[in-house]
Amino acid sequence: TWAQILRNKYLQSKTLSQVTVRPTDSPFWKGLMRVKAAFFNRTKFIVGDGNDTRFWEDTWLGETPLALQYPTMYRIVHRRDALVATIMQATPLN
16 A cells, blocks of 8 residues: 555654654655644544554653653653654553
């Protein structure tokens, strides 16, 4: 399908949130990258296993991204693009 073609060509092993535009990308893909921020600001994610959802920058807990809910904490975070799965694996629950 066309989605698989785009995934293989542009995403490879990354998520959509991790990909940036490259000079060699097609005009179609560059257009998608221009609207990516608006898409993420209006989309709420279902976390699942957490491997496709950014902990700080995607809306998955509440009505806005955690980066906006907790801006002071977000400013000191080293890995702003960390995935929910990565954070949850590193955080003991007891």
